[in-house]
Amino acid sequence: MKDLDLLFKSLQKSDFRSSFKLKGKELEYLNSKGLDTILEHGRDFIEKRLAPANPPNDGRQTPMRNHPVFIAQHATATCCRGCLEKWHGITAGDHELSEEEKDYIILVLQIWLRNFIKI
Numbered sequence: 001m002k003d004l005d006l007l008f009k010s011l012q013k014s015d016f017r018s019s020f021k022l023k024g025k026e027l028e029y030l031n032s033k034g035l036d037t038i039l040e041h042g043r044d045f046i047e048k049r050l051a052p053a054n055p056p057n058d059g060r061q062t063p064m065r066n067h068p069v070f071i072a073q074h075a076t077a078t079c080c081r082g083c084l085e086k087w088h089g090i091t092a093g094d095h096e097l098s099e100e101e102k103d104y105i106i107l108v109l110q111i112w113l114r115n116f117i118k119i
């Protein structure tokens with residue numbers, strides 16, 4: 001798990017990661033449901049798609065659209081265990097995610113998503 005300031009600076013330097021923005025129906029969905037509810041969905045996705053030691057189809061388990069959390073995952077490199085290892089130092093293929101690691105991922109998603117909350 002990384003220092004979050006350094007992490008977000010590195011993400012900004014990646015053309016691929018920084019190309020993800022929330023717009024259209026995912027942006028509307030975030031603002032109509034609110035951040036807390038969206039992050040509850042995120043917790044569920046993490047539990048099912050990332051937490052197992054060897055998730056099925058790793059690298060392809062996170063769609064590119066249809067939920068704000070999916071976009072946030074690609075933007076923050078929390079989309080698969082391979083990216084979690086490369087970007088966040090959470091090793092792949094050897095353990096189920098701990099509660100601490102899941103909380104860290106939720107925090108990263110929260111930091112990214114809150115930029116798109118219109119108040």
Ligand SMILES: [Zn+2]
Nearest residue numbers: 059079080083
């Ligand atoms: Zn990935």
